[in-house]
Amino acid sequence: MDALSWTVFALGVPAVLFAGVSKGGFGSGAAFASASILALVVEPAIALGIMLPLLMLIDVVSLPAYWKKWSWPETRLLLWGGVPGTFLGALFFGWADDDAIRFLIGGISIGFVVWQLVQAAGWVKIGDRPMSPTAGVSAGVALGFTSFVSHAGGPVAAVYLLGRKLSKTAFQATTVIVFWAMNVLKAGIYAAMGFFTLETLTLNLALAPFAILGTYLGVRAHHIVPERVFFGLTYVLLMVTGSKLIFDALS
Numbered sequence: 001m002d003a004l005s006w007t008v009f010a011l012g013v014p015a016v017l018f019a020g021v022s023k024g025g026f027g028s029g030a031a032f033a034s035a036s037i038l039a040l041v042v043e044p045a046i047a048l049g050i051m052l053p054l055l056m057l058i059d060v061v062s063l064p065a066y067w068k069k070w071s072w073p074e075t076r077l078l079l080w081g082g083v084p085g086t087f088l089g090a091l092f093f094g095w096a097d098d099d100a101i102r103f104l105i106g107g108i109s110i111g112f113v114v115w116q117l118v119q120a121a122g123w124v125k126i127g128d129r130p131m132s133p134t135a136g137v138s139a140g141v142a143l144g145f146t147s148f149v150s151h152a153g154g155p156v157a158a159v160y161l162l163g164r165k166l167s168k169t170a171f172q173a174t175t176v177i178v179f180w181a182m183n184v185l186k187a188g189i190y191a192a193m194g195f196f197t198l199e200t201l202t203l204n205l206a207l208a209p210f211a212i213l214g215t216y217l218g219v220r221a222h223h224i225v226p227e228r229v230f231f232g233l234t235y236v237l238l239m240v241t242g243s244k245l246i247f248d249a250l251s
Contacts, residue, residue, distance in 0.1 A: 008050075009206065011037055016054050016207045020214020021221060022154075023058045023179070035151045036109050036241040040248075044101040044150075045093075049195035051151055052187060053204045054211045059180040061215040066173035074164055077133055078157060078178050081140020086182065088141070089148025090189050103249035105150040109242030112155045113235045136160060147182055148189070154179070 015034035022033075038047035093101065139160035147153030157178060161171050190196060 007041055008038065009203065011041060012050065012203065012207050013210050015051075016210045017214040017217075019051070019055060020058050020061075020211050020216075021218035023055065023062060023176070023215065023218060033109070033238050033241065036105055036238065036245060039102060039105055040241060040244055043098050044105060045098075045193075045195050046197075046200060048149075048151065049190060049197065049200045050203055050207075052183060052190055052195070053201070054207055055151060055179070056183045056187065057208055057211045058215045059176065059183060061212055062176055062219060063180060065219050066169070066176045069169055069173035070177045071164070071166055071170050071174050074136060074161060074166070075174050075178055077136030078140040078143060078160070078174075079181055081137040081142075082144035082147070082153075082178070082182050083140075083185065085141035085144020086148050086185055086189065087144075089145040090193070092145070093149055094193070099249040101149065102245045105152070106242040106245030106249065108146060108150050108152045108155075109238040109245070112152070113238050113242075115155065116235065135163070143178075144182065147179070148186055153182065 015037040018037075019034040035044075035047050035051050038050055042050070096104070139156055143153035143156040146156055154175065157175055161174060166174065
């Protein structure tokens, strides 16, 4: 489908607003739902190419609110692992076809929801033991890979950072700086692989105001909206989009 079609724009507006709210106020854990939504109507590479400049804009807008409030030890470990993880993601993307990518994005979407429900049921507990430096680097590798193929590094970062028992603001600030750095790296690789086109960049300009608005709402919501409400809506969205992507991939 044409990246400049009205269908793509109509889905892009709520997707970008959602990404802004998630990254601006709730630790980036569910921002990847935006790529899942767009992958319903365009090829995965186009969906990722559309979203990355907007995610980078969201990073820039939200960064001042959390400047120097991050935890540097966790940031450093995630970035050390994130760089090789990103290149592994690029190798996989270059090898896999569109349906394999759709299946992976759909699987990550549903897996995220299942993981959250398992945690809520008390079957898995995070933070009973301190996360080691090795766990931080390993999380970074997984973060880099999933971030490259589906912008879905947030859940991996959340598992590690929750295990480190950071404060709410330090947790949020750490995700902001980590994904700002990772997105800068991804942008160069995406450009080399042809993910950006004149059409995707034109659509970025049209969607940019919604990215800024979503980020502003997210920063405000960080202090007043219960996380349970936000993520409850996220789980429903991810289950629907993830199931549809898997169905499309298999059919």
